[in-house]
Amino acid sequence: MPTPRPRVVTVLWHIPENIGGMTSAALTRSSLLAEQGFDCEFIVCAPLRDAAADLARLAAHEAFPAGSRIVHLWDIVADTPWKGATPVSFDEPLPAGATGVEEWHIGGSVRVRTRYVPESSTVLQRDHMRADGTVAVIDRHDTRSPGTPGGRRVTLCGDNGKPVKSWKSIWPLYAAALDEYLGDEPAVLFFDSKVTAQFGQRYRRSNVATVHVVHNLHLAPGKRPPLAALNPSRAPMMRELFRFDRVVCSTEQQRDDIAALVSPSPTITVIPPAIGAAAEAHAERRPGHGVVLASLGGRKRLDHLIHAVARARDIAPEAEITLDIFGSGDAEASLRECIKAAGLDEAVRLRGHLAGGKSGFAEASWTGLTSTHEGFGMAVAEAMSAGCVPFAYEVPYGPADLLECLPENLIADGDIDALAHRIASFASASEPEREAAREAVVRASMAYRPVQLSERWAxxxxxxxxxxxxxxxxxxSKPAPMPASLRLKRSDSSLDIRAEYWWPKRRALPGVCLGVTAAKPALEWRMPAEVRRLPGNRISARATLPVRGFAGGLTAHEASIVEVFGEGRAARREIVHEGVDLASCGATETGVRGVRRWVKALKRTLTAGVRRV
Structure with missing residues (x-):
C-alpha cells in the first residue's frame, strides 16, 4: 500500500513587504514540492496581518506555487467554535474607543485592539476579535502588576466571547490552532524563521513531522566556527535541534560545524536553496560595471565594497569601474554619506529595492559580497547563473562553496585592499579572460538550479x-534521569566528564551527550558520550572535551554541565551541575556516591540487629 502524500505546510512568522532571501527560499522550496505533486500551503503567525493582502503580494512572486493557500493562524483561532470543559478566569477585554487603545481593522471590522505602555511600543494587552465583534483571544502581558509589563496570560474564548481555556504562554494557543487546522491528516511542517522554529521544536504530534531549515549563521557574529559561542537569538533553538525530525543546512560546512558544537545527528542534512531562472545575458557587458543585491544593513558591510570600488578606480582608471546597489534598509543614509565622502556620486548608485533587481546581473560584469556572515549567499548564486562574476570575503557560510570554481576570487575577511585589486584586475583583463571566468561561474551555478534540487526536497x-x-x-515534561554521580577532571588539555545513572539491566543503553555551557565567556559545547554498563543497575557515560577547540580555552568561572539524555523526540536537555570553575585545574565530584556507602552501612547495621533479635 503506497504511503499517503502528506500536506506540506510552511509556518512563517510574517511575509515582509520586500521579500528577502529566507522567504524567497521558502517559496521556491514549496514551488518545487508542488511540482512534485505535494499539496503546499502557508501559515502566518504574526498578528496585525491581512491574509488577502499577503496572498495578493505573494501571488505576484515568480516562485509562489499556483493555487497554494495562505492561512493566518489568527483566522483559524477566530473561525473555530472553541469549547471548554471547565471555566477559566476572565480578563476584561479592552473596550471600544478607550483612551490609549489602538484598533486594527480588516474590511471595516475591528480585528485587534492593543494597549501599550504609555509613550512606548511595549504591549500590555492585545485582544483578537472575530469579524462579528466577539472576543476570540485576550492576551495579557501585565498579570503580575496591572499596567506594568510582566507575567502573561493567554485566554481563549468561545464563539460567544466567554473564556474556555487559558495558558501562561502563546505556544499552547498556536498548538491548539494547528491541531484544529491539521486534524489527523499526515503533514510535514517547515519552520524557516528562528521565531517560529522555537515553537516548532515543541510541537510534537504523531501525524506531524517537523523540519527546521537553517538560513543563517548559528554562531554569535564575529566568532569563528566551529567551536564558538552560539548566536544569543538562536541559542534556545540550536540547543534543542534534536527535537526536530529533520534539520536542513545550506552547506556541508555548516552541518559539520553544528555537529561539532552541539553533537552530530543523523537528522541534519544538506540541501542548498534553489535559484530562479537566470535572466538572459546581454551580448555586451560593461567590463567594469558591478551590481549587488543586498539589504542595506550593517551585516552586509557595503561600505567595504564602496571603499574597494574607490581604490579599484585608482588602480585601474581605464576600466571605468562602477557599481549599482539594489536594496533597502536602515543603513541607507550612512551609505550615501560614504559614497559622497569617497567622491563616487557618479560611480556608485543606490537604486532602492526593485522586485526584478536580479535582472541587473545580466548586464553587469561582476558582483561583490562583503557580509560578516551568510547562510548561503543566494544573491551570489543568482549572479553566477547570469554570468556575473563574484568577489567575496571568505566568511561562513556559502562563499567558499560557491567560489570553488574561482578560488582566487575568495578574499580574506575584511581585506578591502585585496578586494579592490581583484576587482581592478578583472575589470582591466582581456575579454577572453573575463569570458572564461563567466563560463566557469555559470557551470558552477548549475548545481543550484531547481531541476537539481527538486528531487532532494521531494x-x-x-x-x-x-x-x-x-x-x-x-x-x-517528564525530566530525564539525573546522574547518580558526576565526576569532572580538568587538565591543561582537556575536560573529562563522567556520569553514572541508575538504569535497569534489561533496558537497552540510552544515547547520552555531555558538555558544558556558560554565559561569560559564552560557550555551548557537547559531544556524544561513551556509554557502558556497570555492575548492578547502573551505567556510565563519559566524554572528553579538548580545550584547544576553543580559541580562548575553557576559561568560564561559572559554567554548567549539560546533558542530552535519550534520542529522537524523547530526548531531553538538562543542566545537571552548575557553578563549575573551568578556569582552574583539578577534579570535582558530586552526586550520591558517599550517600550510597552510608545507606549500605545502615542496611548492614539494621540486618545485624534483626539477626540478634
Missing amino acids: HLVADLASELPLEVPKSA
Missing part, C-alpha cells in the same frame, strides 16, 4: 511521510 518529504505516525513521548 525525497526528504517522502522519507518523513514513510515514518508517520511518529512516536510521541508520553510526557514531554
Whole structure:
C-alpha cells in the first residue's frame, strides 16, 4: 500500500513587504514540492496581518506555487467554535474607543485592539476579535502588576466571547490552532524563521513531522566556527535541534560545524536553496560595471565594497569601474554619506529595492559580497547563473562553496585592499579572460538550479511521510534521569566528564551527550558520550572535551554541565551541575556516591540487629 502524500505546510512568522532571501527560499522550496505533486500551503503567525493582502503580494512572486493557500493562524483561532470543559478566569477585554487603545481593522471590522505602555511600543494587552465583534483571544502581558509589563496570560474564548481555556504562554494557543487546522491528516511542517522554529521544536504530534531549515549563521557574529559561542537569538533553538525530525543546512560546512558544537545527528542534512531562472545575458557587458543585491544593513558591510570600488578606480582608471546597489534598509543614509565622502556620486548608485533587481546581473560584469556572515549567499548564486562574476570575503557560510570554481576570487575577511585589486584586475583583463571566468561561474551555478534540487526536497518529504505516525513521548515534561554521580577532571588539555545513572539491566543503553555551557565567556559545547554498563543497575557515560577547540580555552568561572539524555523526540536537555570553575585545574565530584556507602552501612547495621533479635 503506497504511503499517503502528506500536506506540506510552511509556518512563517510574517511575509515582509520586500521579500528577502529566507522567504524567497521558502517559496521556491514549496514551488518545487508542488511540482512534485505535494499539496503546499502557508501559515502566518504574526498578528496585525491581512491574509488577502499577503496572498495578493505573494501571488505576484515568480516562485509562489499556483493555487497554494495562505492561512493566518489568527483566522483559524477566530473561525473555530472553541469549547471548554471547565471555566477559566476572565480578563476584561479592552473596550471600544478607550483612551490609549489602538484598533486594527480588516474590511471595516475591528480585528485587534492593543494597549501599550504609555509613550512606548511595549504591549500590555492585545485582544483578537472575530469579524462579528466577539472576543476570540485576550492576551495579557501585565498579570503580575496591572499596567506594568510582566507575567502573561493567554485566554481563549468561545464563539460567544466567554473564556474556555487559558495558558501562561502563546505556544499552547498556536498548538491548539494547528491541531484544529491539521486534524489527523499526515503533514510535514517547515519552520524557516528562528521565531517560529522555537515553537516548532515543541510541537510534537504523531501525524506531524517537523523540519527546521537553517538560513543563517548559528554562531554569535564575529566568532569563528566551529567551536564558538552560539548566536544569543538562536541559542534556545540550536540547543534543542534534536527535537526536530529533520534539520536542513545550506552547506556541508555548516552541518559539520553544528555537529561539532552541539553533537552530530543523523537528522541534519544538506540541501542548498534553489535559484530562479537566470535572466538572459546581454551580448555586451560593461567590463567594469558591478551590481549587488543586498539589504542595506550593517551585516552586509557595503561600505567595504564602496571603499574597494574607490581604490579599484585608482588602480585601474581605464576600466571605468562602477557599481549599482539594489536594496533597502536602515543603513541607507550612512551609505550615501560614504559614497559622497569617497567622491563616487557618479560611480556608485543606490537604486532602492526593485522586485526584478536580479535582472541587473545580466548586464553587469561582476558582483561583490562583503557580509560578516551568510547562510548561503543566494544573491551570489543568482549572479553566477547570469554570468556575473563574484568577489567575496571568505566568511561562513556559502562563499567558499560557491567560489570553488574561482578560488582566487575568495578574499580574506575584511581585506578591502585585496578586494579592490581583484576587482581592478578583472575589470582591466582581456575579454577572453573575463569570458572564461563567466563560463566557469555559470557551470558552477548549475548545481543550484531547481531541476537539481527538486528531487532532494521531494525525497526528504517522502522519507518523513514513510515514518508517520511518529512516536510521541508520553510526557514531554517528564525530566530525564539525573546522574547518580558526576565526576569532572580538568587538565591543561582537556575536560573529562563522567556520569553514572541508575538504569535497569534489561533496558537497552540510552544515547547520552555531555558538555558544558556558560554565559561569560559564552560557550555551548557537547559531544556524544561513551556509554557502558556497570555492575548492578547502573551505567556510565563519559566524554572528553579538548580545550584547544576553543580559541580562548575553557576559561568560564561559572559554567554548567549539560546533558542530552535519550534520542529522537524523547530526548531531553538538562543542566545537571552548575557553578563549575573551568578556569582552574583539578577534579570535582558530586552526586550520591558517599550517600550510597552510608545507606549500605545502615542496611548492614539494621540486618545485624534483626539477626540478634
